[in-house]
Amino acid sequence: MASLSAVGYATNYIPCSTSFFPKKPPQFNNRRRNPVVKFTCKAKNGETSPGKFDRRDVLLGLGGLYGTSLAANPMALANPVLPDYKNCIDATQPNETSINCCPPPVDPSRVKDFVPSATTVNTRKPAHSFEVGSDYYKKYTSAIIKMKNLSPSDPRNFRQQANVHCANCDGGYTQLGNPKLFSVHNSWLFFPWHRWYLYFFEKICQNLIDDDTFTLPFWNWDAPEGMQIPSIYNSELTSPLYDCFRNPDHLPPTVTNLDWSYGDKPVDPNIQIENNLSIMHTQMITQSKTPFDFFGKAYRAGDDTPTIGIAGQIEQTPHNHVHSWTGTISDQTNPIDLGALYSSARDPVFYAHHSNVDRMWTIWLNKLGGSNFTDRDWLFTNFIFYNEEAKPVRVSTKDCLDTTKLGYKYEDVPIPWLDVSAKPKPRAKAKTLPSAPGPAQVFPITLDKPINVIVKRPKKSGTGSSEEILVIEGIEYDERNYVKFNVYINEDDVNACRPNNTEFLGSFSNLPHGHQMIANTSKTFRISQVLEELGARDYDKVLVTLIPKSNPVKINGIKIEFENS
Numbered sequence: 001m002a003s004l005s006a007v008g009y010a011t012n013y014i015p016c017s018t019s020f021f022p023k024k025p026p027q028f029n030n031r032r033r034n035p036v037v038k039f040t041c042k043a044k045n046g047e048t049s050p051g052k053f054d055r056r057d058v059l060l061g062l063g064g065l066y067g068t069s070l071a072a073n074p075m076a077l078a079n080p081v082l083p084d085y086k087n088c089i090d091a092t093q094p095n096e097t098s099i100n101c102c103p104p105p106v107d108p109s110r111v112k113d114f115v116p117s118a119t120t121v122n123t124r125k126p127a128h129s130f131e132v133g134s135d136y137y138k139k140y141t142s143a144i145i146k147m148k149n150l151s152p153s154d155p156r157n158f159r160q161q162a163n164v165h166c167a168n169c170d171g172g173y174t175q176l177g178n179p180k181l182f183s184v185h186n187s188w189l190f191f192p193w194h195r196w197y198l199y200f201f202e203k204i205c206q207n208l209i210d211d212d213t214f215t216l217p218f219w220n221w222d223a224p225e226g227m228q229i230p231s232i233y234n235s236e237l238t239s240p241l242y243d244c245f246r247n248p249d250h251l252p253p254t255v256t257n258l259d260w261s262y263g264d265k266p267v268d269p270n271i272q273i274e275n276n277l278s279i280m281h282t283q284m285i286t287q288s289k290t291p292f293d294f295f296g297k298a299y300r301a302g303d304d305t306p307t308i309g310i311a312g313q314i315e316q317t318p319h320n321h322v323h324s325w326t327g328t329i330s331d332q333t334n335p336i337d338l339g340a341l342y343s344s345a346r347d348p349v350f351y352a353h354h355s356n357v358d359r360m361w362t363i364w365l366n367k368l369g370g371s372n373f374t375d376r377d378w379l380f381t382n383f384i385f386y387n388e389e390a391k392p393v394r395v396s397t398k399d400c401l402d403t404t405k406l407g408y409k410y411e412d413v414p415i416p417w418l419d420v421s422a423k424p425k426p427r428a429k430a431k432t433l434p435s436a437p438g439p440a441q442v443f444p445i446t447l448d449k450p451i452n453v454i455v456k457r458p459k460k461s462g463t464g465s466s467e468e469i470l471v472i473e474g475i476e477y478d479e480r481n482y483v484k485f486n487v488y489i490n491e492d493d494v495n496a497c498r499p500n501n502t503e504f505l506g507s508f509s510n511l512p513h514g515h516q517m518i519a520n521t522s523k524t525f526r527i528s529q530v531l532e533e534l535g536a537r538d539y540d541k542v543l544v545t546l547i548p549k550s551n552p553v554k555i556n557g558i559k560i561e562f563e564n565s
């Protein structure tokens, strides 16, 4: 406690109830109370319908922001999805209790447009480089204590900041001009929205401790030294950086599992580190060739709430798994803090987790040859946040692309996964793939046990991309549930196959979030390079194995097609 009193530990702040710890390993919520219910927010005839709403509403909503800087009205053809911040509604927890996580209401006439133009650039550093009790720790804890002690109605209050995340991810807003829910997850909005969110959180910290050089740290889970909950977040129960809703089996020194499934037991730390490095390489390089791969697919005005099939590679893995690995399930149905979207920003480590997610964006652009979208519906999506003076400001994706203009960069630490790619599983003798039925015999199926399917490869004809894409289609699941399954290719013994084997393609996962909604989505993997590495270039068929790791999902088919076909 000594170090805490040194930074002015406030007595009216209670970190969280320390009496709670899950007693049993989490069970799956195998809830099928209701038959499949489609989420029906489609406009009926005669109602305002997506794509048809009056574009002038959007322009008014934007406050004339773009009138001057661009020759033509950029909105004329654009169709960005915009949240209706005027009408925040109750969000929904995965167990369907509604939760009011609306930040203080925004008065549109008070919203000012904000374009950052920082003159100094601070460096965000790895969280593991800081020690409990260090000057940095004192500053950081002091900022968070002050945030937690602000009036509950102050939008900069820590809980209100967590609410901002909850409202934007669990149905607190509809889209401007149509009744569909707005969401910042599972699409190309994921990276820009979270970048802005952290930007204002960091500004508020700077303001509260009157130090504009303060930066959030990043949880460097992609390097061995950073692959555990950083010690500054785990010092003692009364620390403002501590959160009690973390999985007690995953406290330091347990090595983070970047493709964790509920029920997985910790493995030898060195093996876990090797697995993690391969997973990073696969997600950042092998599977992230285009902006759609990396950021996620388009989400425009009038689109249904995006599902995980639309999400970018990094959002799916490792982002989702670091959430579920760190958080808990309070009972059989209710994941909390990092384990579910509505509650995750209540855990201070969330901001370090997302700082590293944000760092992946800079690495993809600067070291891996990636590029941002030029699509205006991405560039001109705008969001409202409360700034460090508790005033509402409107910001736009196009203005967050250069972090130095936002006043920060990331420390240039080693990136050990750059050249640690997955390798084919070593075998004593040539493998003989088991025979298995084709998709027509297997699907549709409820994935409640492992399945093997033999999938035909398409024949190349004409020009165009020859990159082959494995498509798992018609994946149906309840969005309130934790959902995961793993996917292998040409593997005869999945139990002996690790994530650093080429045969492990990756996983499909859903972080529980509100609203009973049956998602129907697909999951794709790039497989040309994989088949090449497995020496299977000339095979006309491949074996695909799906291993369920959660509540069963329904799957309607698997095929291989050429990219963009």
Ligand code: C2O
Pocket: 165, 169, 185, 194, 319, 323, 344, 354
């Ligand atoms: Cu908005 Cu990691 O979630």
